[in-house]
Amino acid sequence: MNDAVARRAYEIYQKSFADRTFRARSLTAMAAASVFIACRDLEVARPSEEALRLRTNVNEKKFRHYYRNLLSNGQTVSIPNPVTYISRIASKARLAGKTERRAFEILDAVKGSPVLAGKRPISIAAAALYLASLDTEGGATQLRIAAAAEVTPITIRKRSLEISTALKESPKASTH
Secondary structure, three states, rough: OOOHHHHHHHHHHHHHOOOOOOOOOOHHHHHHHHHHHHHHOOOOOHHHHHHHHHOOOOOOOHHHHHHHHHOOOOOOOOOOHHHHHHHHHHHHHOOHHHHHHHHHHHHHOOOOOOOOOOOOOOHHHHHHHHHHHHOOOOOOHHHHHHHHHHOHHHHHHHHHHHHHHHHHHHOOOOOO
C-alpha cells in the first residue's frame, strides 16, 4: 500500500469517529473498509478481497457493513466502471454487438445510482448484459451470462432488479 492510500485511509477512519456518526465494534473491519474506500478514491484498482487480506482477522460481513455505513454517511467514493467488463463478458457469453451496445446504454443510464453503490462492478456489468439481451436477442440465460462473468445466477437476478429500479428512477433512461 502506498503512502497516499495510507494517508487517505487514515483520514476516512478518523473522520468516521470524529463525526460520531457511528461507533465501530470491529476496528480492524473499519480500518479495512477505510483502506478500500481510500483505494477507490485515489483510483487504485484493488478488489475488496485484497482489502480483507490486509488483515487476516477481518470478518467479511463486518467489513461490508462498515463499507456501506461509510458510503451512506456521505463518504464519497469513485466506483470502478462496470463498462470495462462488458466486452469481455459479452465475448465469453457469445452475445451480439447489438446486445453489447444496449448494455453500454443501460450502464450509462444508471451511472452514479446509489442503489448500485458498493456492488461489484463485474456483477453490475453482467446484469446489464442480461437486461440488454432481453431487449435485443430474446434473452440469453442468466446461467450463460453468470458463467461468462464468473458470478452466480442469483447475483445476476439481484443486480438486474437493482438496475431495473435505477432505470425507473433515472432521467437518462431510454425507452428502447
